[in-house]
Amino acid sequence: MLNRIASVRRTFSTMTSQRWSRLIRFEDEHGKTHYGQPILENEELKQSDLKKGLKAHLVEGDVFGEHTVTDKSRTVKKLLAPVTPSIIRCIGLNYRRHAQETGSKIPVKPILFMKPPSSACGPYDTIRVPHVAQDDMVDYEAELAVVIGKKCRDISKEQALNYVAGYTICNDVSSRNWQMGPKSGGQWNFSKGFDTFAPLGPMIVSSSVITDPQTLKLGTRLDGQLLQDYTTSDMIFDVSTIVSFLSQGTTLMPGDVIITGTPHGVGYTRSPPVLLKHGTKCEIYIERIGNIVNPVEYERGQSKL
DSSP states (O other), X not given: OHHHHHHHHHHHOOSSBSSOSEEEEEEOTTSOEEEEEEOOSSSSBOHHHHHTTOEEEEEXXXXXXXXXXXXXXXXXXXXXXXXXXXXXXXXXXXXXXXXXXXXXXXXXXXXXXXXXXXXXXXXXXXXXXXXXXXXXXXXXXXXXXXXXXXXXXXXXXXXXXXXXXXXXXXXXXXXXXXXXXXXXXXXXXXXXXXXXXXXXXXXXXXXXXXXXXXXXXXXXXXXXXXXXXXXXXXXSSOHHHHHHHHHTXXXXXXXXXXXXXXXXXXXXXSSSOOOOOTTOEEEEEETTXXXXXXXXXXXXXXXXO
């Protein structure tokens, strides 16, 4: 049994190599922040691995440039968002069945909105709902996140995946009343850009490992109830189309994050609606990557709006 586990660990962790295949950002037991390649028993990284005493080999150098996966290891005390994006580009209504459940027309071109860097948080951090959004209409959205690995501009669809470092998980948390209600003003950024409304992680899996991002199963559980469960094959615009489209006239930089839309099964379309309330726990999973699990907390305070 021990020999089998050791063999599996060797499969999913490289002792010393030139490039990472799986990348985490974490705090060690001394509170120091590192990039590392997790030492895993299985292909995916889940919250349960952290509880078992997850370790990682340190990655030294530029994680999107010249770097080395060393044989030095540290214990992972806290997993952080695997990147600190300067902006999160987001694609809306990008799954056919999700467009249908919302009664929306299939988009002709990708619908773009943005989340600020302050919306990003760690894979197991708390989603903190501000008072301005405490109307029981805060929703979950399981999304595949693309991490850009090389600077690019005006690239073709055929070239696009060559510029992708890898893939991670995002929950595109959304305040539906601010997104679609009379208060929205017809724009989505405010409703989706609150602090902690973009949990990311738990790791980036290299595009050399996930060579086809259109075959991944993803979904959502809320307090254990399965609510979303489909595959990225239902995307209207695939990852290569999205990256190419966003690069037209705009430079994409290493570490930029693009989230690619959510499958059907979101909370506000259900009867009755199933939404993120104080005390609930939301899990987003994507096969070959793992899961993020975020408790929900309504902040104290009073809205100024």
